[in-house]
Amino acid sequence: MKKIKIKVPATVANLVCGFDILGMAVHEPYDEMEISISENPEIIIRHTDHYGLPEEASKNVAGVVLLKIQEELDLKHGFEVIIHKNIKPGSGLGSSAASAAGAAFGANILLGDRLSKEEIVHFAMFGEELASGVRHADNIAPCIYGGIALVKSSDPIDIIPLQSPDLFVAAVHPQVEVKTSDARQILKKSILLKDAVKQWGNIAGLVAGIEKNDHALIGRSLNDVIIEPVRSILIPKFDEIKTKSLQLGALGGGISGSGPSVFMLAEQEETAQHIAKMMKEVYDKIEIDSFVYVSKINLIGIEIINETEGNKPLN
Template identity: 45%
Template sequence: MSKRSIRVFSPATVANVVCGFDILGFAVNEPGDELYMELCDEPGVVIASIEGDEGKLPLDPDKNTVSACVKSILRHLGKEDLGVKLKLTKKMPLGSGLGSSSASAVAGIFAINELLGRPLTKHELLPFAMEGEALACGHGHADNVAPALFGGFTLIKSYEPLEVIQLPVPDLYCALLYPHVDVPTRDARQIIRSKVALKDAVVQWGNIAGLVSALYQHDYDLLGRSMKDVIVEPVRSILIPEFDSMKQQALANGALGFGISGSGPTVFSLYRNKEDAEKVLNQLKAFLKEKGIESNIYLSKVNSEGPVVLE
């Protein structure tokens, strides 16, 4: 343990990627979280400060995602006598569908693993990040934490046993628009049907397989044709104002595909070039403003690295 402190960035993520509910996700370069971690002489994990959360996140280390994950790893490694001080800077909106809790969890486990000399591989770190996700939203799924940790596109092949597959990362730009409306994750999950028609399931399986195949073949037309959801989006999109209008505008102006990021309300679209992405983002922001809805916009390439150490 030569280093006593570290500062890391952990990325936001787009879960589901339209057709892959709870099994597909990818990371973006912006927005994300920054975490400063310092080893101290006094035993215990302490959150010294949280910025950018408007006072909404708990400072109690047992109730906060970032610290709970760190404590869990220290228990696992038999290093509970270590002292750890955390300073978290949220550079992304909470409850936006961008994997805010996942970014924090991944920042915590990545930082402590780096300071301890990388005793665990990223695959070994993943269950600890999922624990943090479960603490935050009551459901320990991996479609946000896996891409945040590994970077790029990830496929959750199974949960029991946990098997995550890293998919090829095409040269794509992701446009994100977060409208200032409230869509709680738990509510967004509760409205999803528990049973689906076999014909809808067959369509969905075909789209998921098509999307994965498109990533391997770098077939952008196939990617666009596969980004369709007949099960979850028709229900969840009702919670997002002007969703259908925004989707039509994006697809008419160069978007390969358009959908809900995670449980929303953030929407995302993918593009071959930056110019189309910027044009559509600004167009959609102006369109929502006319409807009386403010929004945040972000534009970045698909993140292929996951969390990184900041100098």
């Protein structure tokens, strides 16, 4: 039985001003997934973690992706997936995207690498649809392409990998629940044109800063006048964490995806470590458990740990 083991990274969607269009892969946290292909057409999903996610294929994020691949490619094969999840569901760090992207990526390798990256994104988005009701690609794309990815459009799929800068990411996941669907519902359906103009000035500045590797420009473009003022209300101590991060030398940052995780970018690892320490302390003080992560921007995305054919490793 052909089998692959992969490491699937967490991702930070939106990158402050790029709501629904930008995402970035990090190194920590990450899931591990073992995927094997079988003659039997069944899709079997097993979680080794204890998050209580459904294992029935049609109700599991990885499962629906594999069902869709089976259907659209008219496969006789089935898949078995073991998911060791470390990216906590509901963290805003792309937990569902990791399962979805990992399933599509892994299946593709097992099928002889026959899909393009856009096709892998296409299949993975069915997992996001199951998780959040929206077929968005802003976590999936950086997971698959690595680095920072621009989702210019998700229908048709048009992903532009950007020149990812050499920066560190500090992220905190406070143990409070913010459902993606709630975080979407509190957004206003219409916005002022003058705010939109400010926002696209920041987005254009951020993309230019990323492409030019201009850290100062990245920093002063990480401003969100539309989403953050609304969503940050759901995140305890958001303003304090942001203010203190900037004081500690962060270039900028904000809500990761729809939260509750908060991320900050920094030029030096030491700065990122200081920020992570501060983040933890802020939540300790109000007795909210939290997890902090420090890593570089992940330029690779999903990585293959090993491949085997039966009991033999594959080339």
